[in-house]
Amino acid sequence: xxxxxxINVLVSGASIAGLSTAYWLAKYGFRVTVVERASHIRPGGxxxxxxxxxxxxxxxMGITDAIRINSTRLNGxxxxxxxxxxxxxxxxxxxxxxxxxxxxxxEILRDDLCRVLFQAVGDEVEYIFNDTITSLDxxxxxxxxxxxxxxxxxxxxxxxxxxxxxxxxxxxxxxxEQFIRxxxxxxxxxxxxxxxxxxxxxxxxxxxxxxxxACIVKEKEGDARAYLGFSAAQPLNYDHRDVAAxxxxxxxxxxxxxxxxxxxxxxxxxxxxxxxDSVNQVIMDSWSKGRVVLxxxxxxxxxxxxxxxxxxxxxxxxxxxxxxxxxxxDLPAALANYENELREYxxxxxxxxxxxxxxxxxxxxxxxxxxxxxxxxxxxxTLKNY
Numbered sequence: 001x002x003x004x005x006x007i008n009v010l011v012s013g014a015s016i017a018g019l020s021t022a023y024w025l026a027k028y029g030f031r032v033t034v035v036e037r038a039s040h041i042r043p044g045g046x047x048x049x050x051x052x053x054x055x056x057x058x059x060x061m062g063i064t065d066a067i068r069i070n071s072t073r074l075n076g077x078x079x080x081x082x083x084x085x086x087x088x089x090x091x092x093x094x095x096x097x098x099x100x101x102x103x104x105x106x107e108i109l110r111d112d113l114c115r116v117l118f119q120a121v122g123d124e125v126e127y128i129f130n131d132t133i134t135s136l137d138x139x140x141x142x143x144x145x146x147x148x149x150x151x152x153x154x155x156x157x158x159x160x161x162x163x164x165x166x167x168x169x170x171x172x173x174x175x176x177e178q179f180i181r182x183x184x185x186x187x188x189x190x191x192x193x194x195x196x197x198x199x200x201x202x203x204x205x206x207x208x209x210x211x212x213x214a215c216i217v218k219e220k221e222g223d224a225r226a227y228l229g230f231s232a233a234q235p236l237n238y239d240h241r242d243v244a245a246x247x248x249x250x251x252x253x254x255x256x257x258x259x260x261x262x263x264x265x266x267x268x269x270x271x272x273x274x275x276x277d278s279v280n281q282v283i284m285d286s287w288s289k290g291r292v293v294l295x296x297x298x299x300x301x302x303x304x305x306x307x308x309x310x311x312x313x314x315x316x317x318x319x320x321x322x323x324x325x326x327x328x329x330d331l332p333a334a335l336a337n338y339e340n341e342l343r344e345y346x347x348x349x350x351x352x353x354x355x356x357x358x359x360x361x362x363x364x365x366x367x368x369x370x371x372x373x374x375x376x377x378x379x380x381x382t383l384k385n386y
Contacts (some may be wrong), residue, residue: 006153007325008155009156010035012158013034013036013298015296018159020317021159037162038128038129042273043273044110044225045273047216051106057315071112079206081205082260133167143156158291160292160293162298163296170291183315187228188247189274192224194223195260210248211254212230213254218338226264236278247268281302282301283300287300296316356377
């Protein structure tokens with residue numbers, strides 16, 4: 001591909017995997033362009049966890065302090081009966097989303113982490129916001145890319161870091177159905193006013209032992225991040241671009257139990273930061289094809305089950321960029337090494353998440369001692385020095 005200063009790379013997606021990849025590629029001297037469908041770094045999103053190898057990558061990036069400063073800093077959690085409004089239990093040592101509060105792991109809201117990464121990248125890369133890739137035509141020397149709005153360009157390499165419903169994967173590798181493994185659940189994540197009056201706290205609303213909603217509040221004066229979900233034996237047929245239809249689906253599927261659930265559903269209707277999808281894994285035999293490669297959820301989503309997706313995306317971005325830098329004159333070797341380095345680690349994480357999803361603990365939300373310790377789910381991974 002020539003010297004790294006002359007290698008032109010397009011990264012699709014300005015989220016965790018995309019920004020992490022852009023940071024390292026720019027550090028190694030690549031010329032990087034990031035295309036993002038949204039008008040800027042997307043607001044909203046769930047609470048994420050930076051653990052294990054991702055903590056080490058963050059330290060190498062010099063952003064650990066920034067991540068901690070922007071973390072949720074929760075003081076605990078409670079489970080409330082949705083019908084009666086009575087608290088069933090509380091725990092000030094662990095939460096359902098982050099595990100042990102005294103662990104070295106860091107829980108941070110998705111948009112806060114994206115902002116930290118965006119600031120770390122700085123002006124080292126070019127951004128194309130409010131646009132998307134419409135076609136990719138590659139040959140032995142490069143990839144011709146057309147966009148919905150921007151002028152066509154030619155790149156040496158295209159990296160799909162555009163999430164579970166990856167546009168790059170669909171264009172180059174095939175339809176979502178070929179690679180997505182459904183896990184039996186649907187979840188919506190959205191921003192709403194702090195109508196429950198929480199402060200550095202996480203609350204779950206459950207009915208007859210089944211969790212129906214959750215709220216996380218970082219600061220009492222700020223907004224809440226809400227989760228609504230339901231289970232379905234088979235995948236549902238709905239328009240992934242039709243937010244109004246998705247909200248209506250949740251309105252119908254999540255019962256109006258008690259007082260708070262209807263209030264949360266009403267707030268959902270007014271929320272502009274709304275995400276809804278099934279809980280899935282992405283299973284692929286190969287993460288690259290020619291001069292196109294996938295990173296993070298686009299290539300190997302592990303699902304929300306154990307909160308490992310962010311750690312895997314950050315570690316995957318580090319390895320991909322490192323192998324490209326180490327083998328900048330031999331793209332096939334770089335991409336082969338990328339897969340060889342990560343494959344066992346990804347497979348182990350996906351198996352752990354799948355097994356935990358198919359064999360749930362029915363007492364998990366009823367017994368405070370059964371709140372999961374996610375630190376136990378961190379699979380070791382040794383980072384190379386590139």
